Amino acid sequence: MTDVVRLEAVSKVYGKGQGAVAALREVSVAIPSGSFTAVMGPSGSGKSTFLHCAAGLDVPSSGSVRLGGTELSGLSENRLTELRRQRIGFVFQSFNLVGSLTVLENITLPLRLAGAKADRGWLEEVVRRVGLEGRTGHRPAQLSGGQQQRVAIARALVTRPEVVFGDEPTGALDTMTARDVLRLLREVVEGMGQTVVMVTHDPVAASYADTVLFLADGRIVDSMTAPTSDKVAERMTRLGAWTR
Numbered sequence: 001m002t003d004v005v006r007l008e009a010v011s012k013v014y015g016k017g018q019g020a021v022a023a024l025r026e027v028s029v030a031i032p033s034g035s036f037t038a039v040m041g042p043s044g045s046g047k048s049t050f051l052h053c054a055a056g057l058d059v060p061s062s063g064s065v066r067l068g069g070t071e072l073s074g075l076s077e078n079r080l081t082e083l084r085r086q087r088i089g090f091v092f093q094s095f096n097l098v099g100s101l102t103v104l105e106n107i108t109l110p111l112r113l114a115g116a117k118a119d120r121g122w123l124e125e126v127v128r129r130v131g132l133e134g135r136t137g138h139r140p141a142q143l144s145g146g147q148q149q150r151v152a153i154a155r156a157l158v159t160r161p162e163v164v165f166g167d168e169p170t171g172a173l174d175t176m177t178a179r180d181v182l183r184l185l186r187e188v189v190e191g192m193g194q195t196v197v198m199v200t201h202d203p204v205a206a207s208y209a210d211t212v213l214f215l216a217d218g219r220i221v222d223s224m225t226a227p228t229s230d231k232v233a234e235r236m237t238r239l240g241a242w243t244r
C-alpha cells in the first residue's frame with residue numbers, strides 16, 4: 001500500500017518564550033491509501049492541530065508533511081490553497097454549506113473554484129453514493145442535518161481528492177443520523193477506495209475506522225486496529241480523557 005499522507009517529526013509550537021505551548025511534539029505517522037483513520041485524544045491533546053498541519057491548513061514549526069509526492073513545507077500560501085482545493089476534501093462538524101446555493105451547486109462548488117468542469121458520470125455517482133438523488137435542487141435549509149452532512153461529503157468527494165479530512169463530522173448529529181453518516185464514510189472508503197482521516201471524540205465514531213491513533217499531550221501514544229467502541233473508550237479512560 002502506498003502512503004497518501006506522511007508526517008515526519010512534526011512539531012507545532014504556539015506562542016513564544018514562557019507562554020509557548022507545544023501542541024504537537026515530533027509526530028510521525030503514515031496514512032495508507034484507501035484506509036479510514038480516526039484520531040482521538042483528550043481535549044487539548046493536539047487533535048485539531050494535527051488535522052490542520054496534515055491538511056495544509058496550518059504550517060508546522062518543524063518537521064515534514066507530505067501529500068502524495070508533494071512536500072508541503074515551503075509551499076506558498078497560494079500553492080497550499082490550490083493544493084487543498086484540488087487534492088484534499090474537508091468535512092466539518094458544522095457542514096459549512098452555502099445557504100443560497102442548491103445542493104448540486106454546493107457539491108460542485110470546489111470544481112468551480114478550481115475552474116474545472118464537472119464530469120457528469122462522476123457527479124452522478126457521487127450524488128447516488130451519498131443518497132441525494134431527487135434532492136439536488138433543494139437548498140440546505142430544506143434538508144435535515146444528516147442530509148446536509150451528506151451534501152458536505154459529496155462536496156468533499158467531487159474533486160476526487162487524495163484524502164478527505166473530517167473534523168468531528170458527526171459532532172452536530174443525533175446518534176442515529178451520526179451512524180448513517182459513519183456508514184457512508186465507511187462505504188466511501190470500501191466502495192471508492194477513498195482515504196479518510198477523521199478527528200473525533202466519540203468512541204462509536206472511531207470504531208468505524210480501520211485504525212485509531214491516540215494523541216496525548218501532542219504525541220501519538222498508541223494506535224489500535226480493528227477498534228471496537230468499548231476498546232476505544234477503555235483506552236481513552238486510561239488516557240484520562242473523561243476525568244477531571
Ligand code: ADP
Nearest residue numbers: 014021023041042043044045046047048049050
Ligand atoms: P484538541 O483538538 O485535541 O482539543 P488542539 O490541537 O486544539 O487540541 O490544542 C492543542 C494545544 O495547543 C492546547 O493546549 C491548546 O490550548 C493549544 N493551542 C491550540 N491552538 C492554539 C493557538 N492558536 N494559540 C495558542 N495555543 C493553541
